[in-house]
Amino acid sequence: MYICLFIQYKKIDQKKKYKLSKKNDLGFEMIERYSRKEMVKIWSQEEKFNIWFQLEAHACDAQANLGVIPKKSAEIIWKKGKFDINKIDEIEKTTKHDVIAFLTNLAEYIGEDARFIHQGMTSSDILDTTLSIQLRNASDILLNDINQLLKTLKKRSFEHKHTITIGRSHGIHAEPITFGLKLAGYYAEFKRNKKRLIEAKKEISTCAISGAVGTFAHIDPFVENYVSKKMDLVAEDVSTQIIPRDRHAMFFSTLAIIASSVERLATEIRHMQRTEVREAEEYFSQGQKGSSAMPHKRNPVLTENLTGLARLVRSSVIPALENVTLWHERDISHSSVERMIAPDATITLDFALHRLNNVIENLLIYPDTMLTNLEKLGGLVHSQQVLLALTQKGANREDAYEMVQENAMKVWETPEHKRKDVYKKLLKNDKKVIKYLSEKEIDELFNLDQHFVHVNHIFDRVFD
Numbered sequence: 115m116y117i118c119l120f121i122q123y124k125k126i127d128q129k130k131k132y133k134l135s136k137k138n139d140l141g142f143e144m145i146e147r148y149s150r151k152e153m154v155k156i157w158s159q160e161e162k163f164n165i166w167f168q169l170e171a172h173a174c175d176a177q178a179n180l181g182v183i184p185k186k187s188a189e190i191i192w193k194k195g196k197f198d199i200n201k202i203d204e205i206e207k208t209t210k211h212d213v214i215a216f217l218t219n220l221a222e223y224i225g226e227d228a229r230f231i232h233q234g235m236t237s238s239d240i241l242d243t244t245l246s247i248q249l250r251n252a253s254d255i256l257l258n259d260i261n262q263l264l265k266t267l268k269k270r271s272f273e274h275k276h277t278i279t280i281g282r283s284h285g286i287h288a289e290p291i292t293f294g295l296k297l298a299g300y301y302a303e304f305k306r307n308k309k310r311l312i313e314a315k316k317e318i319s320t321c322a323i324s325g326a327v328g329t330f331a332h333i334d335p336f337v338e339n340y341v342s343k344k345m346d347l348v349a350e351d352v353s354t355q356i357i358p359r360d361r362h363a364m365f366f367s368t369l370a371i372i373a374s375s376v377e378r379l380a381t382e383i384r385h386m387q388r389t390e391v392r393e394a395e396e397y398f399s400q401g402q403k404g405s406s407a408m409p410h411k412r413n414p415v416l417t418e419n420l421t422g423l424a425r426l427v428r429s430s431v432i433p434a435l436e437n438v439t440l441w442h443e444r445d446i447s448h449s450s451v452e453r454m455i456a457p458d459a460t461i462t463l464d465f466a467l468h469r470l471n472n473v474i475e476n477l478l479i480y481p482d483t484m485l486t487n488l489e490k491l492g493g494l495v496h497s498q499q500v501l502l503a504l505t506q507k508g509a510n511r512e513d514a515y516e517m518v519q520e521n522a523m524k525v526w527e528t529p530e531h532k533r534k535d536v537y538k539k540l541l542k543n544d545k546k547v548i549k550y551l552s553e554k555e556i557d558e559l560f561n562l563d564q565h566f567v568h569v570n571h572i573f574d575r576v577f578d
Contacts, residue, residue, distance in 0.1 A: 118142030122206050122236055123455035132192060136281055139234040148423065148461075148462060148465045148489055149461050149465060150461070150464055150465055150468060151461060152255055152464075153255050153461050153464040153465075154457075155251060155296075155463060156248050156251050156252055156255075156457075156460070157248065157292075157457035157460075157461070160199065161248075162244060162248070163197050163199065163202070164215060165244045165247050165248070166213075166216055166240050166244060167195050167197065167220065168344075168345070169178040169239075169243055169244065169323075169341060169345070170191075170195075170231050170232060170235075170240070171188075171191050171192050171195060171370075172219070172340065172341045172344045172345070173193075173232075173235065173323060173337050173340075173341055174187070174188040174191050174230055174231060175340070175344075176336060176337040177230065177233060177337060178293065178335075179340070180334055180336060180337075182233065182334075183230040183233070186227075187227040187230050189232070189516050190224065190225075190227045191224055191227055191228070191230070191231060194223050194224045194227075195220060195223065195224060196218050196220075196223040196396055197216065197220055197223070198219060201219050201222075202215045202216050202219045203215075205218050205219055211237070213237040213240055213241065214237075214394075215527070217232055227243060228397075232332065233326050234330075234331075234332035234334075235325060235333070236324060236325055236326045236332060236355060238322065238355050238356045238357075238444060239322055239323045239324065239325070241449075242322050242353075242356050242357040243320075243321045243322055243323065243341070243345070243347070243357075243577075245357075245362075245452060245456065246318055246319055246320055246321065246347060246357065247345060247347070248456065249315075249318045249362075249365060249456065249460070250315055250318060250319045250347075252456075252460040252464075253283065253315035253318070253366060254315075255460075255464055256311060256360075256369075256372075256463060256464060256467065257308065257311055258459065259316070259463075259464060259467035259468055259471070260304055260307060260308045260311065260466075260467060261308070261498050262467075262471050262527060263304055263467055263470060263474070264301060264305060265300040265469045266296075266309070266471050266475045267297050267300055267304065267474060267476045268301055269575075270294075270297050270474060270475075270477070271294045271295075271298045271573075271577075272294065272577075273294070274292065274293040274294040274297065274479060274481075274571075275292060275294035275295075275439060275569065275573065276292055276294065276560060276566070277292055277293040277294060277479065277481050277484065277567070278291075278292055278481070278484060278488065278566075279291060279292065279293045279296070279393060279481075279484035279485075279487075279488065280484070280487055280488040280495065283325035285385075287487075287488070287490070287491050287494065288495070289495050289498065289565060290488060290495055290562055290565040290566075291565070292486065292566060292569060293393075293394075293479060294569075294573075295569060295572060296382070296476060296574045297394050297474075298572065298573060298577070299576075300353045300375070300378075300379050300575070301576055302576050303375050303378075304372075304375060305576075307368075307372045307375055308373065310368045310371060310372070311368055311372065311575055313368075314364060314365045314368035314369075315365075316363050317361050317365060318361050318362065318365045318486070319346070319347050319348060320346035320347055320349070320350040320357055320361065321338060321341055321342040321345060321348065321349055321350060322338070322349075322350040322353035322355045322356065322357045322562075323337055323341055324338060324350075324355075326355060327354060327443045327444075327445065328352065328353040328354045328355050328356050335349075338493070344369050345383055353444040354442075355443045355444040356444045358438075358449075359434070359437040359438045359448055361421050361442065362404055362437060362448075362452070363431075363434045363435045363437065363438050364435055365434075366430045366431055366455065366459060367431050367434070367435075368429055369427055369430065369459050369460070369463050370428040370431045371429075371431065372427075372463060372467075373423070373427035373462075373463055374428065374472050375423040375468065376423075376424050376463075376466050376467065377395075377420060377424035377425075378418055378419050379470065379474075380416075380417035380418075380420040380421050380424070380470065381417070381421060383414060383417045383473065383477065384414045384417045384418060384421070387414045387417075391483075391487065392480060392483050393479075393480055393483050393484045393487060394477055394478060394479050394480065395412065395414075395477070395478040395479060395480070396412075396414050396415070396416050396417065396473060396476075396477065396478070397473075397476035397477065398532065403434075416469060416472075416473050417473060419469070420470055421467060422465050423463075423465065423466040423469075424466065426458065426459075426462050427459050427462050427463050427466070429455075430455035430458065430459040433451045433455055434451070434455065436451075437451055437452070469527060483515070489534070490530060490533070491525060491526075491533065491537075491540050492525045492528065492533030492534060492535065492536040492537045492538035493525075493535060493536070493560055494525055494526075496537075496559055496560050497518050497519075497522055497537075499559045499560075499564060500518050500541065500547075500551075500556070500559050501514050501515060501518045503550075503551060503555065503559055504517065504518070504547070504550050504551065507550040507551060508550060511548050513546075517544065517546050518548050520544075521537060521540040521544055521547075522537065523543055524536075524540055525537045525540065538556060538560055541556050542556055
């Protein structure tokens, strides 16, 4: 059972087909709505045991190449190797050891040649290498998710490359920007995340088949190298009895950073959808309901959901970091943690990236509202242009700042419905200002075009 998603696999026929249960054994309803089938499959019992078998069988091939076991036996192991998940679970009730239960069940199908399986190996060789494969395969899905999100962000960035909106700092109007530039910033961030995940995938894609305490005392290093190549992994430099957990800590930290990027973009959309702002909005489909009590509501439920899912992914980081410190050559304090956080974090992030892509793809943009909001401060967003113009005309910076701010504060005190062009008028009526700037020059300083002169330059840097 996965602690966050409450996923359980239930047998429905004798062909080892499994489906998601609606409830787990504690009676909780499974959060199927936050899971996607391709990622869930990676963490299924059937997929795990399939990988276990492949590792054992490839190791037998390597042993046969070395002359340690008969080649015929290696062939029989591949041919007869099967497993029954229910039977493995039943055996484990007695053995209290999942790998031994698996090997016992495997031997029931293979027969006498099963004695050559797992020679010189230890359980961690199988468990750790399998986890590496699962995390690597999960990375591939997550990378596909990011690639799709990048395509969508790029498309919508260019669509709104010149859509004027207000940039905010501290939640307060700062200076004009374009909505396309906003999205371009997120594109650049997820491009960095893609690079991080590629590195994390590389970091985690290691194989350890070195036996008890990692000394290869009872198995030739050739076996590890052979299996590594077959499973597209790299042999671990020093595996003690486990793959060092700093690799896993780096992997889950990377997932957490990606989740934080998801939340940052989701939070921006949530703000823009606020009634007082309403510059953008999640798509609201026909028949959709926003509130059981208030029929008028159109809430940012998808991005709020993404904020929550990001918290779940980040919750895996501290346990992953604490897993780095294990006793001597190994203990199993990390095992229970990873059995939970590995599926939970990857399944949740996969769902979140997919949902975020849909949100951006269908996001409703309101350019007219953006312009209306930009004008709410009566031209104050041009204050820096006025400040710089005054200094260029000979005023020292301190005096220029005082002139600009003194008039700006009067605008803040003016009722919003009376603010139209009020800042420009105040400047034109200020004797200290017109000493340096003519009315025509002041008018030119309120031209929005100055803010977008280098938009193409930024786009060229981002979208290489």
